[in-house]
Amino acid sequence: MSPPPGWYPDPSAPHLQRWWDGTAWTEHWSAPGTPGQPPSGGGGSGRSKVVALTAAGAVLVAAIVTGAVYLGRDDGGGADVQTVPNPVTSSAAPTTEGPSPSASTSEPSADDPAVVVDQLNGITLPLLDGWVRPQYVTEDDVVMTTDGTYDCPGDSGVCRHGLVISRTVTENDESSPKSLATQDISDAADAAYDRDLVGRRPFGGIESHQQVKSGQIAVAGRAGYFVRWRVRTAKGPGGYVESLAFPSSVGTESPVIVRFVFDAGEDGPPLADMDRITKGIRSVDDAATGGGVGSSIGPTDSP
Structure with a gap:
């Protein structure tokens, strides 16, 4: 499951917050510590946010358990271990299903700086x-x-x-x-x-x-x-x-x-x-x- 919509550190500029709409990065940024309001149509309802946060927490627990199982294996299979991003509790920005940040945009505005x-x-x-x-x-x-x-x-x-x-x-x-x-x-x-x-x-x-x-x-x-x-x-x-x-x-x-x-x-x-x-x-x-x-x-x- 993808992380819920919210402001998270931008992978290309961790000093800035960027809006994750639940499936992909948007073109909305904010300074850390003072995130702006959710972009129009990108915030979701309060109930959906609670459900999404709960689901993300369950995914995190499952990821930790899965990681522990992989770490405990020694069968020589050489399986690759992949972590599940959880930006709610991690400083790392979500990358699952997220495209690379846009490299060039128009001149920045106060509410959408690039x-x-x-x-x-x-x-x-x-x-x-x-x-x-x-x-x-x-x-x-x-x-x-x-x-x-x-x-x-x-x-x-x-x-x-x-x-x-x-x-x-x-x-x-x-x-x-x-x-x-x-x-x-x-x-x-x-x-x-x-x-x-x-x-x-x-x-x-x-x-x-x-x-x-x-x-x-x-x-x-x-x-x-x-x-x-x-x-x-x-x-x-x-x-x-x-x-x-x-x-x-x-x-x-x-x-x-x-x-x-x-x-x-x-x-x-x-x-x-x-x-x-x-x-x-x-x-x-x-x-x-x-x-x-x-x-x-x-x-x-x-x-």
């Missing part, structure tokens, strides 16, 4: 359409990528049309967001479009760059600064790189750098996604209330 979490830096970032959590990525600190890959136009390798990277600044005594972003943008561009970690040139190297935008901006309620470059490469359409710096809202409030790498051309992600992701960055402490949304406080365009 986010990736950078626990170290204390922020969440919205997972927009066309973006997924990183898989098989060699770069450090990548928090999301565009869906799919393609053959790099330069040296052999696999490239992605978009990356978002979040890291803590640890090797720089500078604390000014403007100075940090201004110093980081060159390294960000080189790492994205000049040479990779093993010295290859996936895009044939950078031929030129132009600063297209920079300025102050509020991120998760903190004063930050960003610098955006248009990079032209020897092969391929080149792309856009942005360095966004702001202080963390947790711990020692160490500076955080979020890098955006977007291929140019029709295959690249919409450039507006940089702004949408930035505006959707929140402190992990504010995820449940919707507070801390980044908003512009006077960005300036550069020639």
